[in-house]
Amino acid sequence: MVKANTLNRNNKTKFKRQDLVGWLVMLPSLILFAFFVWEPLLESIRLSLYSAKGIRLQEFVGLENYIRLFRHPDFLAAFRNTFLYIFYSLIIGFMVPIVMAVLISETVHLKSFFRVGVYFPNMVPGMATIMMWSFFFRPGNTGVLNILLSKVGISPQVWLNNPKWTIPLIIITMTWKSAGSTSLIYMAGISRISSELYEAATIDGAGIWQRVRHIIVPSIFSLAKTLLILQIISVFQILYEPLVMTNGGPNNASISLMMLTYNYAFRDFNYPMGAALSVVICAILIVLSGIYTKLTKDKE
Amino acid sequence: MKRLLCLLLSLVMIMSLTVGCGKETTEDATSTPQSQDTSSPTPEPEKVVLKLGIWPEPTLTDDIAVHEGYVERFNELYPNVEVVPAHYKYATDTFVPMAEAGNCPTIFETWFTEPQKLIAGEFIADITDNLKARGWDKAMNPSIRELLSKDGRIYGTPRDGYALGIMLNVELFEEAGLVDENGYPLYPKTWDELAETAKKIKDATGQAGLCLLAKDNAGGWHWSNIAWCFGATLTIDNGDGTFTANLNSPEAIAAMNYVKDLKWKYDVLTADPLNEDWGTGFTALGTGTAAMYIAANDAVNQPTQVNGLPLDKLAMCAIPEGPGGQYSLFGGTPYVFANNATYEEIEAALNYLEIMGQAPVASDEAIAGMRAGAQNKVANGVPVIPRFPSWIDQEVLDAEAKIIEEFGNVDTNMYQSYFDATKSDGNLRMEEPGLTQDMYAEITKVLQAVIIDPDADVEALLNKANENYQSLLDQTFKK
């Protein structure tokens, strides 16, 4: 290994030995990043332009896989659904943690219990969460939610089998799992607000609701923007929920782009089509991130 | 700055190089066995390893004992072959990693849906030469051979032929009083009767009359049999290599309306058909939460051995008749072979099948194998009933018939109508041609829609499905 004193030479302009050492130290990590994150993105593009037998590429077919993909009857459904997932997650999943954070911030008693309690679902493994909620949404009178409904005299519902409810209910499941951890971030943001602000506002005659509206909301606004884009990105990859809860049904009401990718690659062994769809998903994500950055820049 | 970019790029290049290298080595691995079989006619018999994916799973100790018997016999006859038990239960998500890593067992079972997919991916071996040398290619039931072939080459051998029928849970029939003076279930003979029978059972026992599948492609698979009985033909072979989708014929619409009535008029289905698949259907039948289920004779171990239904409480009847006639969907469960298996390894596997009695050979070994299999079924409470001739060798058929007579552990009257119907001319019908699985997927979506919505517009849904299916057909089969 290189001795430390070689590191002490001046570090201007030229690529020095110490730079090389730095690169060498992170080389193993870089290889891992390249292998697990960066190279697969490029490989997706390459795969999507070929025909294949199993994972063995056969011949270059240009954009044929993409044309077949766009023409596939399930593609439009998956495309539309993915945006419906995002739409409902904005309505349900985005607001709930903010409301939770504001409310819990107002408590004194049991506060740490509330914090721990709302975070707990985040510790439950995703697969367990989904399977657990499948029992809740089971149609017929032994589904848990139907048991609860029967106690208040409401007849059993079909839950996920009602195509209008499938996506919102899946989003509720996701929100149940992740809202607690998100709200902790908002709570941290709220606790950073200085007491003087509230006092000054009160002197100006602001009531409690106005203080929330004019002090708390603006102060977590930029946090919310960041979390929003992260949320959209994570909802975009939704896979386990439709795969386990509904198998994409009923009548394609919940199939997502990632689930279609899964079906292509891991059910039909059609890796080039799966890769083509991956590329489409990545492209949409890049566009979305671009729009987001532009919007936030314009505002500032 | 530029230099750094170069460094980064070269890193990515190194990465893709290593990936490339890996690819070459795996290709080498798969090609070496093939090069061996050209140079194989060496004088002394080489040591051959036979990895048996058809070995029973560890929990089935009785089945393992039977196979251990087979191996003993096999080793006496073929001392140069080393048999390695390598139980493999085929699943789409486990198959490719295993096959690409070269760990595929020499011989394994797969599902009826899979052979064409596996052939297209070159995952399984072309065994035409082996079969021709033995004369087995001609002994194979031609329609089953068709299922296992592509471009005139054969890629598997049949374990069983199967034909769909209706399995009945006799306990529920008894509870509903639907048995004749001899205690035989009063099974439905037409689809209308089936709906009424199911209704009676539901009213009397509270359990579902029929378990209908609507979760995955198996839903479309079962429904296509219903549709045939209503007179529908779902895919038309144009004879020039193209196909025309015909999912929205009046007959198909009638068949779909029938399913809709089962749910909304009679209400005889299980609580959530959208969550029922091939396996849960047998659970429902076996544990008495459904009285009837469309199933095939080769799966009689599912309700009994696996799900605990007493042997004498299982019956099977023919697929009911509809306005368009009476048909039973016919297919086969195949044995297939690893694509990197050598000629000798495939020979060894075929010899093993012979010892199991799963080959068109009526030798003493084969008959002993059949007997051992039957004996094991008796011990495990699995009905011993006739199979469908997957081989058309008369000697084998006779030997089989004799064994079934000897080991018969069920009242054949319980299965009479099923076997009578499937023996009649023109009753057995192969699956629809074209993109069968894609068609099933389209139909399953329609099934889901009519089961969840009493106001579903069946005609519009089938028109849409037909349009989708036609576009898939047009993309795949071009003139």
Add this chain to the structure above:
Amino acid sequence: MFFKSYSAKKDGAIRSFDLHSFRVKLLIICIVVICAIIAFVCLFPTVWVFLASFKDIREFRREVTIFPSKFDFSVFVKTWNDLKFIKYYINSLIMVVGCVICSVIFNGLIAYVLGILKPKGHQIVTGLVMWSLLIPSTTSIVALFVNVNRLGLSRSFIPIWLSYGANAFIVVLYKQYFERMPADLFEAAKLDGCNVLQVFLKILVPLSTPIISVATIFTITAAWSDFLFPFLILNGTGKETVMIAIFSFRTSNATDVEVLRAILFSIIPPTILFLIFQKQITDGAAAGALKE
């Protein structure tokens, strides 16, 4: 009594001077009640799984109740043995330990270089890492899967372990922490003749135990819950983890109540971890500010 402690309240819009109003007092009570309902909703499903696990299959399928008719813990032992759950626990343990080791070493090293050594051109790598945070790797799972198979690495724990060595979230977490450390420390160490790796091992790691433990806890829960990649690599090899197992039980011959008990088994380890480290976990989640 109840409202007295509100004088010490530091967060939120309601301040101690609002308390004279009856409406505010009512509001406070309402808020506590709503929060209690929220906490109940968050905890109830898991509690239900526990309660329903005591039922037998007949009771579960036919009885419309929340509470089981009897509490008999032997059913858990029986299911544990029937499903051979110990095997899945051991597999998961092997996977988690390997993932933690890879995560600490590889993410730590790259964060050390990007946060402290900063060799020429490190900005490019930082940019790429930040970008990987936005474009999730699940989207290219197909290509990754194909690559792993080409290298012949499938059917082993190795690719899963190593995949945890390339976690952008953890890198950012470490990097932010390292950047806040005083630079003199490293200068002094260098003068003492430590090489770069020695600085990492002898100075940085001991001083970073808080962040390493937070990152480790997150890695443990993430690895324990990980499904898709392990499923594609390990299913059918005898190395199935707990998550793969419960996914397969869903469509196996296991009954509903056995599946429920299996779900419960999969929740127990993270719950214990959470009970022990709840403060580190909740604080860490908030401090990270960027979620995975």
